[in-house]
Amino acid sequence: MIFISTIFSCKSQNSLVSIGYGVNLTGLERTWEFPEFDLGDLKKKLLILENNGVKEIRLPLSFNYHFESDPHFPKKIKRVIAFCSRRGLKLVLANxxxxxxxxxxxxxxxxxxxxxxxxxxxxxxxxxxVYLEIVNEPTVSPTTWHRVSNQIISEIRKKNNAISIVVGASNANSMFELSRMEPYPFENLIYTFHYYEPYIFTHQGTSWTGDQHATVDIPYPYDERKMPNLSPKSKETAGEVNFRDYNKTGNLVAVEDKISQIAAWAKTHGVALWCTEYGVTVNADHDSRVNYLKDVGQILTKYAIPSFIWEWEGNFGVKGLIEISSK
Structure with a gap:
């Protein structure tokens, strides 16, 4: 996979940050919004990304929803892949x-x-x-996931022994679980992890993650002078401990410490490694979001790990936060 280099032009800063990355084009996985697979609309969004220098796109899809609600879903996927192929775009289909x-x-x-x-x-x-990401963020036990993923990969390989398959570990594509795994006995696999560390910063104020992330206005990197008080809602939750330790986790050194370990695992086993999600909620302030994306992107680039920002539009959307143009 080619690593795209783009320029982030920060609205509140004079510096330009050069980061290689891909983007998650979200929306079709949001079953609670009853998304329609509008092929024309999707192509327009892909063109917007292409015009902004993005050549690698991860497309989250709710297979269960679209297979049940749209009889033309497989044909639409075929047309999307053909469209991307003509335009030289790499596409990850994520289940x-x-x-x-x-x-x-x-x-x-x-x-x-x-x-x-x-x-x-x-x-x-x-x-x-095109790349097939067989299951996004599995949460079954490592033992069950090992059995299940082997079955899925094996059956795909019987049908197509050449197409690239993306697979992560249990505990929601945890890099720590991945580092405990032995690689699968299949060719042309890409191993993936998601990076949102530290969650106390990246998920601050997100309602779906509960009271542990109720504290907002947390800066990145850690700055004692700018730190808010712990939200009363977060007391006696994991958020209280994570808030206390943020001076150790909210910086570039901590980011590299974690990512370097999974990079070492991939190097030891001689396997391809991607980070198919990293990002920070729009609840964080603008400068902190830019600082975080810059640091994580810098470390992923340092270790030659192709990566996909979560997401173009949405609760973690980078559209509007930064202007992107081809280098």
Whole structure:
């Protein structure tokens, strides 16, 4: 995968930050918004990203929702891939909302396999621009995930032994779980992790993560003079401990310490490694968001890890935060 170099022009700063990255083009995974797979609208968004120098796109999709609500879903995916191929865009198809649990692991695994096999019927055998991310952020136990993921990859390989497959670890694509894994016995795999450390900063004020992240106005990097008081809601939660330790976790050194470890794992095993999500909520202030994206992007680039910012538009959206232009 080519690592794109773009220029972030920060509204409140004079400096230009050069970062290599891809972007998550979100929306079609948001089942609670009943998203329509509008092919024309999606192509327009892809063109906007391309015009801003972005050539690598991760497309989160709720397979369960779109397979059930749109009989033309596989054909639309085929047309999206063809469109991206013509324009030289790399596309990651990421399977969200898979509903995989310990209780339904066998049944749901068969469903996930069936869905991928249906899509493979619509994809060219030698597609060079498309990557299949079999399951986003699995939360089943490591033992169950090892069994399940082996089944999914094996069945995909029986149908297509060349297409690139992206796979992460349990505990929601945890880099720590990934570092404990042994690589799978398959070719052309890309291992992925998500990076949102420290969560006390990146998820501040996000309602869906609970009271532990109720404290807002947390700066990045850590600056004692700018630190807010701990929210009363966060007391006696994990957020209280994370807030106390933020002076150790909220800086470039801590970012590199974590990412360097998973980079070392990939180097030891000789496998490809991506970070398919990193980002920070719009609840953080502008300068802190820019500082964080700069630091994480810098370290990912240092260790040659292709990465995808979460997300172009949405609760973590970078559109409007920074202007992007091709270098």
């Amino acid at each position: 969200f909302d898979h509903q995989l649990t310990e209780e339904n692991a066998d049944q749901q695994t068969n469903k996930i396999i069936d869905q991928w096999l249906i899509l493979l019927d619509f994809l060219p055998k030698n597609a060079q621009n």
